[in-house]
Amino acid sequence: MELDIELYVKTCLVCQQDNGLTQKEAGLLQPLPIPESPWVSISMDFITGLPKVKGMGSFFVVVDRFSKYVVFMAAPSTCIAEVDVDLFYKNVVKYFGLLEDIPLTPHEIAKQHSGGTCPAAYRFSIKKQKLMQEAQDSLLKAQRRMKKYADKGRRPFESQVGDKRVGVMAYKLKLPKRLQIHPTIHMSFLKPYHGDAEDPTRNEARILDKKVTGYRKGGNMITYYLVKWKGAAESEASWEKASTLWQFEKEVKAFENILSTRTSASSGGGGLLGALRVADDGMRNWSAWTASS
CATH class of the missing domain: 2.40.50.40 (OB fold (Dihydrolipoamide Acetyltransferase, E2P))
Incomplete structure (x- = not known):
């Protein structure tokens, strides 16, 4: 009888909707690749809900993922795309250049400016290159440590036949047209549906x-x-x-x-x-x- 009750509750539609999972969170941590140099990879976000000062009620924040250098830019509470682009060019591109121009190493930059004949520039570039390599190794070490402890509270989640997987951590769902949301959902928000094989119409x-x-x-x-x-x-x-x-x-x-x-x-x-x-x-x-x- 215990197994029958467990199966009944497991296949109950209302129970599956209302009850939370007691398992670990689905999906192991997937760290981003470590950048090779500063200002190659950045992250952007907004700090909102601030009191308005001179018409500005939020901060547009850009972080370099390699050096952790942060640029804070005052922005309107409702910041449209054109304003974002203007702030980005005036406060980031103006000082650090476009992302396509950044991947050159200090050694290569020194060669371009000195023709490879200046020993001081060469030593300086080598020193900076070593510092960047040490920083990259430290970031990789911290990333591995973070993944190790984060995965203790997570579990692997594998797709089934017919599921449409997007990347490593998300699935694309077939949602009703009336739901005005993006159909790609992170796997941590999903759980499998269990139907009643003996009585498929039980949840009518x-x-x-x-x-x-x-x-x-x-x-x-x-x-x-x-x-x-x-x-x-x-x-x-x-x-x-x-x-x-x-x-x-x-x-x-x-x-x-x-x-x-x-x-x-x-x-x-x-x-x-x-x-x-x-x-x-x-x-x-x-x-x-x-x-x-």
Whole structure:
């Protein structure tokens, strides 16, 4: 019986949606490659939510991943792409050049300026090259140490047949069109779905009622549907947010159609008799469905 209960809970749709995983986070740490010299690889981000000073309410931050040199640039609270590019050129490219010009080593730069005949320039370039090599080795050592400790709280995650993997740490999902989000999701936010092989229709549901809460003017209205799950008593029906019922889109549309038909019938499209006919048809369909449940 213990195994049956475990399997039932494991294949329950509501349980899979609401319960969190007790396993380690999916996906091992994948460090970025170590740059070979300064200003070859950079990272950019914004610090927002700051009090406005002279029209500026955020910081545009650029970090050189090799030297850890940071450039802070005051930016508007809503910073458009054109402003980002202008700030980047005036505060980064102006002093450090374009990224394509950076990969030259100090030794090569010294040769270009001295023709390779200046011993002092050569010694200086060799010294700087050694310092950069030591810095690169230190970064690599720190990266390995970070990965070692980070992976203690993580687990490998392998794709299945039919999954579309993007890079090493993400998957592209086939999402409903109404969800206005990017379909590529990091694997740490995913978990496998377990269907019931013995009863594939066990997670079917029927919509019984609808309610809307919140304030219309504030735009914070939330729609709930009363859901009767197949195999469960009507007294166990639960109110679920509309946003969590995306997999029951057909059932929601069917209920909305019946609801709109009832509304039109009671407001003049057939009068009371039409409303009673619609209600009677709905009860017949409901009785047939509950009998099969």
